Amino acid sequence: MKKTNLVVGGSIIVIVFAAALVGAIGTPYDPTQIDAADRLAPPSWSHWFGCDEWGRDVFSRTLSGAAITVAIAGLTTLLATAAGTIVGVSAGFLGGWLDKAVVAVMDALLAFPALVMAIAMTTLLSGASLAPVIALSVAYVPYVVRVVRTGVLTIRQADYITASSIMGNSAAYTLARHVAPNVVGLVTVISTAIFGWALLAESALSFLGLGLPPPAASWGGMLSDSRNYFADAPWLAVVPGLAISFSLLGVNLLGDGCRDLLDPRMKRA
Numbered sequence: 001m002k003k004t005n006l007v008v009g010g011s012i013i014v015i016v017f018a019a020a021l022v023g024a025i026g027t028p029y030d031p032t033q034i035d036a037a038d039r040l041a042p043p044s045w046s047h048w049f050g051c052d053e054w055g056r057d058v059f060s061r062t063l064s065g066a067a068i069t070v071a072i073a074g075l076t077t078l079l080a081t082a083a084g085t086i087v088g089v090s091a092g093f094l095g096g097w098l099d100k101a102v103v104a105v106m107d108a109l110l111a112f113p114a115l116v117m118a119i120a121m122t123t124l125l126s127g128a129s130l131a132p133v134i135a136l137s138v139a140y141v142p143y144v145v146r147v148v149r150t151g152v153l154t155i156r157q158a159d160y161i162t163a164s165s166i167m168g169n170s171a172a173y174t175l176a177r178h179v180a181p182n183v184v185g186l187v188t189v190i191s192t193a194i195f196g197w198a199l200l201a202e203s204a205l206s207f208l209g210l211g212l213p214p215p216a217a218s219w220g221g222m223l224s225d226s227r228n229y230f231a232d233a234p235w236l237a238v239v240p241g242l243a244i245s246f247s248l249l250g251v252n253l254l255g256d257g258c259r260d261l262l263d264p265r266m267k268r269a
Contacts, residue, residue, distance in 0.1 A: 003257070004257075005253045005254070005256045005257035005260065006253075006254065006257025006258065006260075006261060007257075008250075008253050009249075009250050009251070009252070009253025009254030009255070009256070009257055010250075010254055010257070011250075012246065012247070012249060012250025012253065012254075013247075013250045013251065013254055015250075016066060016070065016246070016247045016250060017070060019062075019063055019066040020063075020066040020067045020069075020070035020071070021067070022063050023062075023063035023064040023065070023066045023067035023068075024067040024071075027057075027059075027060035027061075027063045027064055028057065028059065028060050029047075029056070029057035029059075029060040030060070031056060031057065031060045031061040031063075031064040031215075031217045032056065032215040032216075032217075033056060033057075034054045034055055034056060035051070035054075035055035035056070036054075036055055037055065038051040038055035038057075039051065039053060039054065039055045040052070040053060040229065040232060040233045041055070042233070042235070043235060047059065049062060049235055049239045050233065050235045050236070052222075052225065052226075052229075052233075052236055053225065053228075053229055053233075053236075058222075058235065058236065058239055059239075060217075061217040061222060062217075062219070062222070062239055062240065062243055064216075064217040065217040065218045065219045065221075065222060065240065065243070066219075066243065068212060068216060068217065068218050069199055069202055069203065069218060069219055069220075069247075070199075072132050072133055072136070072198065072202045073195050073198040073199040073202055074195070075130075075133045075137075076132075076133050076136040076137050076140065076194070076195075076198040076202075077191050077194045077195045077198055079133065079137040080136070080137045080138075080140040080141050080143075080144055080194055080198075081144055081187060081190070081191045081194065083137070083141050083144075084140075084141045084142070084143070084144020084145045084147075084148060084190075085144060085148050085183070085187055087102055087141070087145050088102075088144060088145040088146070088147070088148030088149040088151075088152065089148055089149075089152055089175065089179065089180065089183065090102075091103070091145070091149050091152075092148065092149040092150070092151070092152030092153045092156065093152050093156060093175055093179055099149075102145065102149070103149075106141075106142040106145050106146060107142075109138075109139075109141075109142040110142045110143075110146070114136075114139040114140060114143075114197065114201065115139070115201055115204060117135070117138070117139040118132075118135040118136050118138075118139045118201055118205065119135075119205065119208070119210060120135075121134065121135035121138060121139070122135045122205055122210045123210065126210075132202055132205055132210070132211055132212070135205075136198050136201055136202065139201075140194050140197060140198065143190065143193075143194065144187075144190055144191075144194070147186055147190045148183055148186060148187065148190075151182070151183050151186045152179060152183060155178075155179055155182050155183070156179070160178060161174060161178060161179070164177070164178055185258075188258050189255060189258050189259045192251060192254055192255035192258055193251075193255050195251055196247075196248055196251035196252060196255065199244070199247055199248065199251065200244070200248060202218070202220065203218070203219050203220035203223070203244050204220060205220065206218040206219070206220030206221040206224070207220035207221065207223055207224045208220075208224075209221075209224070219240040219243050219244050220240075220244075222236065222239070222240040223237055223240050223241060223244075226240070
């Protein structure tokens with residue numbers, strides 16, 4: 001089962017990333033080009049997914065939206081994972097006042113739902129092109145810190161950590177040689193989860209009008225624009241909705257596969 005999840009999830013993610021790459025390099029039509037003659041045109045051989053209310057090709061906009069959504073989710077995952085891992089490892093290994101301060105700050109941040117915090121920060125940073133990335137990164141750092149810190153606290157009790165200290169190795173050496181490699185599995189699993197959360201949150205922000213401004217294509221923005229035309233052109237909502245669902249399915253399956261593969265308890269089972 002774990003190999004199936006890993007293969008299926010990985011395959012879906014490869015497809016999503018390939019679509020994002022095509023969307024970044026070049027699409028069949030200009031995703032921002034308005035053509036009144038094709039307004040709300042249904043799917044056809046020339047426009048596979050039809051056209052929107054402005055006559056723009058939905059297939060091209062879906063590919064372009066993939067590039068934007070994957071880029072924002074990827075940057076968010078990278079920043080949140082890097083910052084959270086550094087803080088979590090430092091707090092868990094060094095302990096003392098640093099650990100207490102980190103726990104207090106992270107608990108305060110976790111008191112607010114991640115999406116609500118992202119909405120508030122995006123509103124404050126309105127106008128900045130990287131506002132969604134910054135907002136989502138800050139919102140998800142506490143989750144990484146909590147997972148990594150808990151793992152490090154467990155690792156710190158291991159005999160080989162005590163042995164390393166008795167041998168006279170510095171804290172930095174022990175941290176780099178023995179602690180960091182053992183949290184790679186935890187970081188991998190939480191990073192896949194954050195990618196899925198960020199992808200969904202970016203779509204939600206775009207749906208609410210807090211993502212990249214028009215005419216940039218985004219899956220959430222496409223869903224928002226389709227609300228007034230669902231009866232006449234249901235493909236406007238179905239296509240981005242399926243794109244989001246398909247991507248989340250891939251992320252969840254990949255995350256489950258990675259967890260099962262990297263978790264020692266699952267290996268023993």
